[in-house]
Amino acid sequence: MHTKSLLFVLVALPLLADPVPVRYPQGLLHGFLALRSQDGAIIASGDMNQTVKGNQVTNILSFKFKDGSLHEETTIFSQGRTFRLVTYHLVQKGPAFKRPTDMTVNASSGQVNIRYTDDDGKEKTANEKMKLPTDLANGLVTTLLNNIPAGAAKTTVSMVVSTPKARLVKLEISPSGEEPFTAVGASLKAHRYVAKIEIGGISGIIAPIIGKQPPDTHLWMIRDTAPGFLKSEGPLCDGCPIWRIELASPVWP
Secondary structure (H helix, E strand, O other): OOOOOOOOOOOOOOOOOOOOEOOOOOOOEEEEEEEEEEOOOOOEEEEEEEEEEEOOOEEEEEEEEEOOOOOEEEEEEOOOOEEEEEEEEEEEOOOOOOOEEEEEEOOOOEEEEEEEEOOOEEEEEEEEEEEOOOEEEEOOHHHHHHHHHOOOOEEEEEEEEEEOOOEEEEEEEEEEEEEEEEEEEEEEEEEEEEEEEOOOHHHHHHHHHHHHOOOOOEEEEOOOOOOEEEEEEEOOOOOOOOEEEEEOOOOOO
């Protein structure tokens, strides 16, 4: 997860459906994150490493839970004129996840491989060849938010999710206003976004009725000379509770 925009004037801009253009190329990065429950308790420590080789970026985001669980995303993407996913690997295991999952996505070949543990504790596999669009955003949401134009009313991208079988969905990202915050005594403004999964088809129609519509994810970004991620609130998996991801600072002895 590359850890992760405006006085919002909703003007008539076209909906972005293609890969997001590169406005701010990604570089070397090492950041620390905290994963909290809704009551503010820290449940996992996070680490993000990003390296660059040519126009290809590798981002590794991991959360190590106090109960021994692990959430790890490895995202490899290119940044030429646009951001394009190359490969994505998600690992979720341990008691924090009711359905431990290991999913890999190869964006160019369309191959999606998923290993998961079902409700009876049996390990199963679901391998599928899919026709994947060029706007695939697995592991790229906060990177894309850094590069979406400030006046964009809505951005729509695609994602592969495990349900537990592979499913292609749309993710609609919309601005949701400003919120003040302080950093070392300085007063600043965060720009809030709402990311909503659109399931589509007949399943999308009945999902809200039967309680299967995934909760929205809220993201707070700073849009300044150098835009960046501040925090997010949302589930990390199907059936996960709402968790908060925040930036963390080193604590010295």
